[in-house]
Amino acid sequence: MTQTDTCPKCGSPLAEITTTATGRQLQRCTQGSWNPQTHKNEGCDYVKWIEIEPQTLDEVCPKCGSPLVLQFTRFGKKMKKCSAGSWDKEAKKVVGCDYVEWVNGTTEPLDEVCPKCGEKLVLYTTANGKRMKKCSTSGWDKDAKKATGCDYVLWLKAGQESSDNGEEYLPPEEP
């Protein structure tokens, strides 16, 4: 990954890498800037999305035993896929192992306590990048199909705890 790239549209250098609310990374052209008042890009609108390198996991594929890798889709969803599989662009099909497992959000412990019960809170990130704080005692009873424990939940609005950089207004990502 080089940081000395120039903009293919206007030839100006690209700005520093910024991280979006969903954890994706991008570089804008230094000739462009986001105007929060008009919700428009001013100047050059070139945006370079930075590919997140697949991360090899400490888990193996239940189908073939090859290592699994963690990949991010263009919408910030996460999935685990088998490293023995790959996409054949010409044949438009998976070659090798086709094992895929979607990751349904992550939980991180927080240094805050629940206002309802005083237990620790956790930060929960959903598969599509939404975030909420919830009580660590809460759970889901699959058999009874109902929530268990404390029901305290605080959704974090988009932009809260992260820079409001107008990510949702960016032009569609290039393939």
Ligand SMILES: [Zn+2]
């Ligand atoms: Zn440019």
Ligand SMILES: [Zn+2]
């Ligand atoms: Zn496999």
Ligand SMILES: [Zn+2]
């Ligand atoms: Zn609680």
